[in-house]
Amino acid sequence: MGWSTVDRPRSGLHTFDCPPDNGHTDGMADQYAQSGDDKRPTEVPAIRWEEPPEGPVLVLLDQTRLPAEEVELVCTDASALVEAIGSLAVRGAPLLGIAGAYGVALAAARGFAVDEAAEALAGARPTAVNLSVGVRRARDAYQAEIVKGGGPEQGARAALAAARQLHREDAEASARMAEHGLALLDELLPGGGHRVLTHCNTGALVSGGEGTAFAVALAAHRAGQLRRLWVDETRPLLQGARLTAYEAARRGMAYTLLTDNAAGSLFAAGEVDAVLIGADRIAADGSVANKVGSYPLAVLARYHHVPFIVVAPVTTVDMETPDGASIEVEQRPGFEVTEMTAPQAPVSGVGGGNPVAPLGTQAYNPAFDVTPSELITAIVTEEGVVSPVTADGLAELCARSARVTTD
Ligand code: MRU
DSSP states (O other), X not given: OOEEEEEOOOOOOXXXXXXXXXXXXXXXXXXXXXEOOOOOOOOSOSEEEEOOTTOOEEEEEOGGGTTTOOEEEEEOSHHHHHHHHHTTXXXXXXXXXXXXXXXXXXXXXXXXXXXXXXXXXXXXXSSOHHHHHHHHHHHHHHHHXXXXXXXXXXXHHHHHHHHHHHHHHHHHHHHHHHHHHHHHHHHHSTTOOEEEEEOSOOSGGGSSSSOSHHHHHHHHHHTTOEEEEEEEOOTTTTHIIIIIHHHHHHTTOEEEEEOGGGHHHHHHTTOOSEEEEOOSEEETTSOEEEETTHHHHHHHHHHTTOOEEEEOOGGGEETTSOSGGGSOOOBOOTHHHHEEOOTTSOOOSTTSSEEOSOTTOOOOOBSEEXXXXXXXXXXXXXXXXXXXXXXXXXXXXXXXXXXXHHO
């Protein structure tokens, strides 16, 4: 298996007294708020391609070790990347697409069987459609070069160029989603001072740029319009607590962490103005698969008349999946629920964590759930906003995006 790890200097998170944020009067729950003061941007990119003398490698920031430590994982072949994807060392829909494309380029550059690597990469996780889209883009570039009569070296260069292009496009898409999303928030919630609830992690750790839903919250923060980012911890793997809080702290955003089951009382107290989430796959009928726990938030939002906004690049829209029921939802191992793995804590369970349930307990552990379009106020993409969310609206968006790409 081709991987190794590189330890980075530790960059612990600090807690600070809560400074007044943007002059707004804090509400009931805000008294518990913590504002991260650490304004350093994330120094370690989530993914990068390197060409040391020993041959090309794909370097990943190992997200399973955050926020305790910043450790990089160096992949020298596609099977190491497949393992990193399965363990969520690299994760989040847009980044999975970028990783998949670089994985194909890595296999080609190292002289491995490209089709075999592409198949293994595309199948590493089933729900985020971006993964297979990214893999296909690099593989098609490779094959087109071979068909033209180029050798494997030219094919490898073409695959790498395609991966780099996707990486750049995702960064551009992220910036445009942030603009469209902020404009939508301002339209739906005139007066600013937004209190936004988010789930899972959708920032720079999942993107070539600053992310999807998180990028919108960040744009609001920069515009002085974000009063509070409510961060769901996101059980069982705590992407909210470990990763979104890490990013929010580094950006100096006013954020507060809550357990997933505290969201209901927060809505009931009138403390949430909008929900912003990402997506792993958007079906042709507008159903959205995202991190498990998104659907209950949509139900809560509807009951409390709060806008529920999905932010995702067009690459997450899958017109070949007709509806929500056709989306394959990844089932993950039960030990993620029956054990807790705090980064750095001593471990003893079968999955390497501390048991929190009796030995042998069966667990239901879907990684995602599906929210039907009627519960979604708007889908924000780099090509614009779809609202109301309908099959026709999405089809028009995809047609527009295809025109832009081919022009
Ligand atoms: O299992 P994960 O951590 O890969 O799940 C990620 C999510 O569900 C994100 O919300 C989604 O990919 C959107 S990221 C922009």
